[in-house]
Amino acid sequence: MQWSIQDRNKEGILFDLDSERRVLSAMFDSEESCIEAYNALKASDFYSPRHALVFDLLCNLFERETRPTFVEVLKEGHELGMFADPQEIEEIKYIAEQYIDEANIKYWIAKVKEKAKLRYFELFLRKNHQNLMEKNQNELEAEKILLGAEEELTNLTALDIDDFVDTPDSLAKLGYDEVERRFLRYKEIRDKYKGVIPLDGLPTGFDNLNHITLGYKPGDLIILGAQTGHGKTAFALNTAKSIALDAKQPLLYLNTEMSREQIALRWASILTGIEHDRIRLGDIDETKLSIIFNAYSELQDSGFYSYPCPNLTPEKTISLARKFKVQKNIAMMIIDYVGRMDKIDPRLQEWQILEQIVKAQKLLAQNLKIAVLCLVQLNPDGTLQGAKRMKNECDLMLKLSPIPREDLEEDENLKKYLNPNYYIYVEKNRDGLSGVRMPIVFDLQRQTMNDAQSVS
Amino acid sequence: MMRREQERKQTLYKETAGVVMSWFNKSKINAEEMKLLLNLLEEIMTNKHFPQLTKSLREWQNSAIDQGAEEIIMATLMAADFKKPEEIVSIIVMIDDFLAESGEYT
Incomplete structure (x- = not known):
């Protein structure tokens, strides 16, 4: 599909070179813009072949985790035998100088996409006109021709280019x-x-939960609720252990509460079974220090990527997930925890905010084909604000709670297990059994969680 | 004001990169020299991880160390992978050592 650049009538209608340059320039200057453009556009959305080429270069560098600066693009182009003509370099320089505010990147991307859709439409018209003119009298079946065109047009008018009917x-x-x-x-x-x-998906870290869910699958949104101080982070890190360390699958962990040091220290307990308080105090001997050192090498070789972010917003989670999907091919993202995320609109009620966040995460999981685990805080009575709406959105809803003393004393079923102290309750399971309580052993001091073993 | 200053620096950075590429296209420098200059530009203007590198390079340029040392520094710079911080650190140490040996280090 090519038009003559001299055809001034088409400029402004079918292409907008200024918007194309601004998108590319923003990609040179900011990573956020790169993530947005990488996910929203493809090279063929650019009218100018030169712009399409620069877009490809920027995307290639971004995929390889090289910050796509002006110099890096020149080096990359040189490696590929490009930019031998001084005029080409001037053009790239001109593109890179169309400064825009990073906050406006979506506006300029939308403008590029808009024109690309119009060009696809013009191509559709041309092609169908040509088809019609080339048919002979016997082949002119109006219904058939219209149906074919209608199908093509439906795909063109789909909201997103990736939509598939x-x-x-x-x-x-x-x-x-x-x-x-x-x-x-x-x-x-x-x-x-x-x-x-x-398993069909990623290991959950619990045999019983694996059996019921067949693992966390791409596109799944999993919600885990627990009260304050009842193991949300321990659950998240034990999940991360089974996925990123044991199964060696890349995983992104977002934490809104803890520092890098706190997260790193928790791993020492989880990996070695040494009490967390002793590790925090440094109350260990040389042998334990050596055990901990060896355990960290396991973390070193894993797929665990951690991003402590006290001012996390839903927008930021989307941007981070996209970046890590492209660059590390993550299979899962864990958000620890949703209630601490910054408000999008201060006028909204707490449950409305949670609902919005959860909806956004479900879409993200589906679009990127990753599993997303959101940790949420339960009310003191064990309920969850906006629970019904959250339940509608998610594929798996779990609740983590201590086993009441009376259950431990009276429930004959629980007596079949060795020292269970917590339940994982499967409140919703889109693909299987729900309403199930699984007894587990949560060792608060060691930050470990395991299936409760049967008394043999 | 800050924004204007930022844009001025960006323009300078892009202009300089353009000049390096044009020298290469006019065969004034070879491919290795072009890459070295671009790498230095990137490190000094964009990454800014090693401010000491600029100081060491400047002192080297203003010094009169012997030919042999000059050649070693150039060869090391040309072969360096600027994506590896340890290589940049070792370049800084090497330049500083040569300057100290020649009594040029300030």
């Missing part, structure tokens, strides 16, 4: 593939794993 054919194929996959897996369980179900 399933045809009967593609849906049937998807359905068969899914059933076949499950059939083969069932056979594999029976023959190879001797009846033990392999």
Whole structure:
């Protein structure tokens, strides 16, 4: 699809070179702009081939975790045999000098996308006109021609370029593939794993929860509620351990409350089983110090990426998740915890804010095909503000709470386990069993959480 | 005011990069020299991780150390990977050592 640049009638209608330059310039100057443009645009959205090329260079550098500065783009271009003509360098320099405020990047991206859609539409008109003119009298079936055009136009008018409308054919194929996959897996369980179900997603860190959920799957939003001081962070870090350390899958952990040092120290307890208070005080001997040193090498080789962020906003979580998806291919993001996130609009009620955050995280999980675990705070009576709405949005809702003393004394079922002290309650499970209470052992001092073992 | 100053620095940075590329295109410098100058520009104007590098380079340029040392510094700079902080640190140490040996270090 090419137009002559001399065709002045089209400028302003079908392309906007100024907006294209401003988007690219912002990508040179700020990482946030890079993340936004990388996720919203593709090279073919740029009218100017030169702009498309610069966009590709910037994206390549960004993917490789190199800050795409002007110099880096020149070096990258040189490696690829470009920029031998001084005129080219002047053009790139001119692009990079179209300064905009980072806060306005979405506005300029929208302008570039708008023009790209109009160009796709013009191409659609041209192509269909040409098709019509090329058909002979016998092939002119109006209904068929219109239906074909309608389908193409529907895709063009979809809100997002990535939107995909399933045809009967593609849906049937998807359905068969899914059933076949499950059939083969069932056979594999029976023959190879001797009846033990392999996971569909990421390990949860608990055998019982793995069994019920088959793991946290891409696109899943998981909510875990607990009262203050009842193990939210311990649950998050134990989940991170099973995913990022044991399964070596990249994971992004966002913490709104704790410092880098606090997070790093917690790992020492989780990895070694040494009491957290002793580690904090430094009340350990040389042998324990050596054990801790070795344990940290496990963290060193893991996929755990931590971002302590006291002023986290929903916007920031989206931006971080996109960045880490591109650069580290994260399989999960954990937000510890949602209630501490900055308010988008101070006039909104607490439950409205939580609902907005949770909705945004569900969309993010689906778009990036990652699992997102949000930790939320329960009220003192064990309820959750805006629970009904949150429940609607999430795929899995879990509650972590201490087992009441009377349950421990009277519940015969609990007596089958060794020292259980907490329940994980599955309040909602989109793909399976819910309403289940799983007894676990939460060692507060060691910050570890494990399935309660049966008394054999 | 701050913004204008920032934009002025950005313009200077881009102009300088453009000049380096044009020297390369006119064969005034070779590919290695071009990369070195761009790397130095990036480190000094954008990354700013090692302010000491600028000071050491300036003192080296104003010094009269012997030819052999000059060649070693140039060769090390050309071969350096500026993405590795330890390599930049070792360049600074090396330049400072040569300057100290020649009695030029201030």
